[in-house]
Amino acid sequence: MQTEMSLWSYANPTRFMATTRPLLPWLSALAAACLVVGLVWGFFFTPDDYRQGSTVKIIYLHVPSALMAINAWFMMLVASLIWLIRRHHVSALAAKAAAPVGVTMTLVALVTGAVWGSPMWGTWWAWDPRLTSFLILFLFYLGYMALWAAIEDPDTAADLTSVLCLVGSVFAVLSRYAVNFWNQGLHQGASLSLDKEENVADVFYIPLLVCIAGFVLLFVALVLARTRTEIRARRLHALQLRERMA
Amino acid sequence: MIRILSRDVALAVRAGGGFGLSLAFFLIVVVLVPFGVGPETAVLAPIAPGILWLGALLACLLSLDRVFALDREDGALDLLATAPVPLEGVALAKAGAHWLTTGLPLSLAAPFLAVLLGLPAPGHLWLAVSLLVGTPALSLIGTFGAALTVGLKRGGLLLSLLVLPLYVPTLIFGADVARRGAEGLALGPPLALLGAVTAGCVALLPFATAAALRVSLR
């Protein structure tokens, strides 16, 4: 086992720290570059849509943030499963680190979605099925983070939040379906989001791809940085317990 | 398992508090609504199914933190965990007892409270049916939340924050059944979905609850 370098060896905290330290500056720089290029391109150098006018520029924030809001939860689900099955501490801490990033992405998606919809709906908030689903996802994130914060023992917290993440994922999918059922087709949900790509011309599509890449890189860089902090905090916690004992 | 259930029901009835309290809370919520939105039947009747479902849901929430907390305080939870019954069975029995002492009485009381809100006649039956089918899911989800927070000192508020988002599908389908019932519309699909949510909760949540309990007991 020692001779064979498996993927799991990166789950060792010390190894994880050593591996990610040189990676982080590059990732951060790349994320910043993609975001600046994509957003400047989108904001300054793309034409207005003939129907939606300049609001089409919101697409460069809304679509990537919405994607990352869901993917962050999905990453937490995978990390929780790895913790429950293989007991890798880094995995549990990565899930904890991803939640605040996911909740921010959800907020960005909510805010930009509401702002984008406002000219069409005539109000700042409408109970559009997609937006409502993101609001529910936001509540799931809040509950998950609150449970982490409430439990003192880190391993117990990791166990219970992982179970919550699993059950929450099932109910999040169920809620998405239920919300569609609850408010079907009252708003033009489909014209708001990713489905639009099909009829979006290349002038919008290419800067959008750059922005998506930027958000993915930003997410990875932030989660790595936050996981490093969580590992340090965990070590600090262990040291403080020992200090109190001695 | 039956024995755990009947003991919990007996305890709730004997102690008085938990049993009557959620019913009284439900009544108060329903009585307060007209003060908030006005007394006209034209305003009250359309929102009555939603209000009654919401009131029942909040009343369910009220007694959740007692589901495991009392047993933890007096050591019974430790003894149940070491007894020759699976913890999944304990979880199911606890949820069953919670439903018998809150969900069931709430479902039976709801049609009478619906009169106060001017719900049209065919709606009463369907309101009771939707609550009877949906409230078991509320008890099961709530028991899961209670298992997550049983070891915490200030678990009550956190419990609500964890459980309420999980209640969304049940509330949507349940209130939809009640609304369609009141308007005389076809209600097959939402009723089937509501039943499916409850059935799924019965089948899967006791395992999650037991897993959370094992961790909380450590």
Add this chain to the structure above:
Amino acid sequence: MSGLVASDLAVARGGVPLLAGVSFDVAPGRALILTGRNGIGKTTLLRTLAGLQPPLAGRVAPGGERSAYGAHADGMKATLSVAENLGFWATLHGAGDIAPALAAFDLDDLRGRAAQHLSAGQRRRLGLARMLLTGRDIWLLDEPTVSLDRASVARFADAVRAHLGRGGIAVLATHVELGIEAEALDLERYRVTGATAGQGGGDIFAEGAVE
């Protein structure tokens, strides 16, 4: 029936290792008394032996399935009567009749009384009667004589001796001299100190600097 064997056991409370390297072997019909100052981990060790929490390291045999755990929190419901409380646990453990347990702890006259109206000594006897009903041969008792007067302590000691006489095993955490023939295990020498912490303490974050 084999005895209760702990080998190289390490236990933790709230992530803090308390005891390490605990080994003992209690034969049927024998008792073990755990001693050590408050907070050393007697309760945590008993809970680990009962299977309520996993050990950090080492093994316990058998697991929890043969043991009955009795703590000061006895799981008795205040509003239920003595007979109702015992009847509940008897059903769970598949024991048919609570009469022998009532008789063994002199609870016959109290069977209809609600648990909240019992004196501390009577309440303690009720908890011990439950141990008997479980039908399990390993008794794990945490401070069993707290709030008992001298007569009740003697009665408790008789009950434990009777249990041992039936080939049972008892592990007790207590400071009171019970007059039971038993080995004593001073937990002080298994205590995990600041100096020894981190060597196999179970928490990988305690072992070395992360970077």
Add this chain to the structure above:
Amino acid sequence: MPDLGKYAVEVGAAYGLSAVLIVGLVAVTLWRGKRVKRALDAAEGRRNA
């Protein structure tokens, strides 16, 4: 600056609020990272001393 037409407020608000949220998240991440690192270094120092 491109001409945003009659939706200038909406587009401006979307970009402004998003920038506040994301910059805020990055700032909190960096700030907490620094604070925890400092505390850990101090604790390691005490341990090795």
